[in-house]
Amino acid sequence: MKRSLAVVSAGLRLPSSTRMLADRLAEATRRELEGQGAQVDVDVVEVADHAQDLVGYLTTGYPTDGLRRAFETVAAADGLIAVTPTFTASYSGLFKMFFDCLDDTYLVGKPALIAATGGTGRHSLVLEHALRPMFAYLRAVVVPTAVFAATEEWGGGNSQEPLVRRIERAAGELAGEVRRRESPEVRDPYRDPVPFEQLLEGR
Incomplete structure (x- = not known):
């Protein structure tokens, strides 16, 4: 059986610890x-690549071809991995903007793994007080283990062992949720257009 994972990474630079964590989670899953x-x-969406297009979409309501393909990647995926840097005790504005623009039906029932990076472990609560409520609102199926990676956990030796264990546990949970579900059917918003006469009548 063929499966697909969409990875949404909101790091601002390449390389970035956010993308590194996203890649580790995707590979483990x-x-x-x-x-x-x-x-x-595995299809990766680098949100920073679409920053200007997201602003344009918010102001005009029309996505560029590249942004539309990014949205379709998320909609068609069997599972989602979403990773953000921590800014001011929450997800980044760019990360939030991407999911604000995404059709609010695309994540319904979709298995999702949430993760974040930050300077110290004190920021790890961002996963529970910001990311998990947002994805619950979007009706995604968020796996129990969320993964936070602090700067010091990217060092060598034993410093990575707790992070590795969290990654493996979260990946196992996401794989289990994906395995239990059929692949999503992506709704084509242009398949059944409203007749022009009805639009003129305000129906």
Whole structure:
């Protein structure tokens, strides 16, 4: 069976710790799914690449082709990995803007793994007081283990062991949720247009 993962990374630079964490989570989830016999495609959306397009979409209501493809990537995926840097004790504005612009039906019932990066472990509550409520509102199925990676956890030796364990546990939970579900059917908003006469009548 073929499965797909959409990875939304809101880091501002490349390389960034946000993208590094996103890649680690995606690779761990891929291994879990492949170990269960699935073929896995991983598509990464770098939100920073769409920053200007998101502003344009908010002001005009029309996405560019690139932004529309990013939205469709998320909509069609069997599972979502969403990673943000921590800004002022919350997700970044750019991260929030992407999900503000996403059709609010695209995440309904979709397995999601949330993660964040920050300077110190004191910021880890961003996962529970900001990210989890937002994805619950969007009706995603958020796995129990959320992953926060502080700067000191990217060092060598034993400093990474707790992070590695969290990544593996979260990836296993996401793979399990993906495995239990059928692939989503993406709704085409242009498939059944409202007749022009009805639009003129205000219906």
